[in-house]
Amino acid sequence: MGMTITEKILAAHSGRDSVRPGEIVNAKLDLIVAHDVTTPPAVAMLKKLGINKVFDPSKILVTPDHFVPNKDIKSAELAKQLREWRIEQGIERYYEIGNHGICHAIAPEQGHVLPGMTIVCGDSHTTTMGALGTFSTGVGSTDLAAALATGELWFKVPESMLFELKGSLPRGVYSKDIILYIISKIGVDGARYQAMEYRGDGLESLSMEARFTITNMAIEAGGKSGIIPVDGIAEDYVKARSSEAYTCYYSDDDAVYTQRMTIDLDQLEPIVALPSLPSNGRFIGEIERVKMDQVYIGSCTNGRIEDLRIAAQIIKGHKVAEGTRAIVVPATTEIWKTAMREGLLEIFADAGCVVSTATCGACLGGFMGVLGAEETCLSTTNRNFVGRMGHPKAKVYLASPATAAATAITGTITDPREFLQ
Amino acid sequence: MPELPDRLTGYAHVYPREHINTDEIIPARYLNVHEESELAKYAMEDIDADFVRRVLPGDFIIAGENFGCGSSREHAVWALRGAGVKVVIAKSYARIFFRNAINNGFLAIECPEALEVIATGDQVELDLRAGLLRNLGNGREATFVPLSDFARELIEDGGLLPHIQKKAQA
Numbered sequence: 001m002g003m004t005i006t007e008k009i010l011a012a013h014s015g016r017d018s019v020r021p022g023e024i025v026n027a028k029l030d031l032i033v034a035h036d037v038t039t040p041p042a043v044a045m046l047k048k049l050g051i052n053k054v055f056d057p058s059k060i061l062v063t064p065d066h067f068v069p070n071k072d073i074k075s076a077e078l079a080k081q082l083r084e085w086r087i088e089q090g091i092e093r094y095y096e097i098g099n100h101g102i103c104h105a106i107a108p109e110q111g112h113v114l115p116g117m118t119i120v121c122g123d124s125h126t127t128t129m130g131a132l133g134t135f136s137t138g139v140g141s142t143d144l145a146a147a148l149a150t151g152e153l154w155f156k157v158p159e160s161m162l163f164e165l166k167g168s169l170p171r172g173v174y175s176k177d178i179i180l181y182i183i184s185k186i187g188v189d190g191a192r193y194q195a196m197e198y199r200g201d202g203l204e205s206l207s208m209e210a211r212f213t214i215t216n217m218a219i220e221a222g223g224k225s226g227i228i229p230v231d232g233i234a235e236d237y238v239k240a241r242s243s244e245a246y247t248c249y250y251s252d253d254d255a256v257y258t259q260r261m262t263i264d265l266d267q268l269e270p271i272v273a274l275p276s277l278p279s280n281g282r283f284i285g286e287i288e289r290v291k292m293d294q295v296y297i298g299s300c301t302n303g304r305i306e307d308l309r310i311a312a313q314i315i316k317g318h319k320v321a322e323g324t325r326a327i328v329v330p331a332t333t334e335i336w337k338t339a340m341r342e343g344l345l346e347i348f349a350d351a352g353c354v355v356s357t358a359t360c361g362a363c364l365g366g367f368m369g370v371l372g373a374e375e376t377c378l379s380t381t382n383r384n385f386v387g388r389m390g391h392p393k394a395k396v397y398l399a400s401p402a403t404a405a406a407t408a409i410t411g412t413i414t415d416p417r418e419f420l421q
Numbered sequence: 422m423p424e425l426p427d428r429l430t431g432y433a434h435v436y437p438r439e440h441i442n443t444d445e446i447i448p449a450r451y452l453n454v455h456e457e458s459e460l461a462k463y464a465m466e467d468i469d470a471d472f473v474r475r476v477l478p479g480d481f482i483i484a485g486e487n488f489g490c491g492s493s494r495e496h497a498v499w500a501l502r503g504a505g506v507k508v509v510i511a512k513s514y515a516r517i518f519f520r521n522a523i524n525n526g527f528l529a530i531e532c533p534e535a536l537e538v539i540a541t542g543d544q545v546e547l548d549l550r551a552g553l554l555r556n557l558g559n560g561r562e563a564t565f566v567p568l569s570d571f572a573r574e575l576i577e578d579g580g581l582l583p584h585i586q587k588k589a590q591a
């Protein structure tokens with residue numbers, strides 16, 4: 001019986017020839033990513049146990065992202081603890097304000113993610129980095145502490161689901177629509193405990209930026225990981241950023257999947273997930289043009305340069321509708337700078353958008369765009385749970401950056417194809 | 422660490438819903454702290470604002486499918502434990518919540534029929550060895566798959582970190 005890419009990576013990292021779903025393995029970790037919310041508690045746990053050294057500072061990457069630039073005194077304390085800890089541990093890969101970015105975006109962007117790696121971070125959207133053929137998954141602070149101390153972690157080998165992408169996306173439809181479509185079909189627990197693997201000729205027209213959006217939201221279907229085997233597009237991305245050697249793994253032809261689903265990209269349309277579940281996706285033609293108080297373009301899902309280019313292309317020469325606020329948040333400093341050089345920031349500013357520095361910010365209801373009671377927001381983020389972006393009575397709709405830009409212009413949920421001729 | 426008791430009893434708080442997520446269990450606006458006692462004040466705030474006033478030490482939470490979905494914040498487990506919750510019994514769990522619970526030595530039991538035999542306020546007995554949940558008021562029962570050996574070992578060691586330490590010293 002063959003193995004999936006996920007099984008092969010886990011086997012190779014736990015000194016085994018083969019593993020089967022359901023087995024518990026202890027896997028060596030290649031990269032541990034640490035941010036300001038879940039790392040300080042992990043560090044406190046280690047201190048309490050008298051463990052004063054991380055296993056290997058060169059395998060750790062630290063970036064404050066959730067509440068920075070510090071949103072209040074308590075957040076300042078978290079960022080400070082993170083900063084002091086990384087100095088004490090001699091961790092060199094650290095991205096201070098001014099170079100920082102949302103962890104799942106900055107780690108691959110800066111060349112720290114190589115195919116075949118095992119990666120954990122104390123954050124559920126760690127699945128993002130699976131787009132480069134890695135086993136990458138989110139853990140809590142205790143797991144993070146154990147990983148930092150020992151460089152390994154226990155995993156139950158997940159079963160895998162296979163998603164075959166066919167064809168190419170029509171104009172105005174993006175990778176966010178693909179993943180919202182998949183989640184609307186399988187539900188927020190449709191891939192619970194499983195690896196979501198993607199294949200097919202549909203990938204050929206999807207950039208790395210577009211792919212990260214898909215693997216980012218594996219957790220929104222309950223998935224343990226999302227993974228895309230490495231191809232030329234991924235190799236180009238990695239080689240432009242790192243000269244280190246890596247191993248690519250591929251699923252065997254007779255690998256076992258719990259489910260296979262084919263998605264015909266040509267048939268897709270822009271999708272909006274209605275409040276308050278990411279699985280509430282509907283084709284945009286089927287829903288009411290609800291008025292939006294706010295539009296949010298950013299996050300580890302859709303704050304990359306390609307997202308900003310698409311949004312700017314639509315919004316250029318228009319104004320944000322009266323009665324609507326638009327907030328643009330590049331996911332990393334590098335993206336912010338590229339957007340500046342390309343004139344995108346000016347396009348957004350001229351249209352009346354607020355452009356922020358990189359931060360998780362309002363994506364998790366932190367700051368920089370938190371919603372009040374009954375307010376509506378169309379957001380390019382990944383979750384629209386009750387209370388996610390602020391008041392529990394606020395209503396969050398999820399969509400692509402293009403749909404967000406079109407909606408900012410009209411003030412009601414709008415099909416981006418109306419602005420793309 | 423003492424062995425897990427074979428039996429536990431407590432009063433039930435029932436949330437007969439699926440997909441209760443970590444934003445509801447402990448909203449992100451409180452994530453700028455990680456002290457259990459502080460987080461405890463806001464446990465379940467966005468789903469049941471009155472919860473922390475009603476919950477007593479040793480109580481059980483009973484819920485539907487995919488409990489704890491959403492973010493990886495272990496703060497969700499700490500908030501519940503800090504508020505006094507002893508056990509969560511759900512139809513099923515989101516992966517990271519379950520993992521965080523076990524890693525903290527906190528009991529998360531998967532019981533598909535719990536919602537059918539228990540209502541809020543009922544006194545419930547959990548027989549961990551037999552895999553049996555009993556409503557002490559009316560005697561109705563539901564079965565669950567007992568903890569795996571690995572999960573039991575982690576819980577009995579007091580969680581993942583003490584477990585690792587124990588192994589390192591062995």
Ligand code: SF4
Pocket residue numbers: 066102103104123125299300301359360363364381382
């Ligand atoms: S941008 Fe949002 S989803 Fe992504 S890591 Fe930050 S808070 Fe989490």
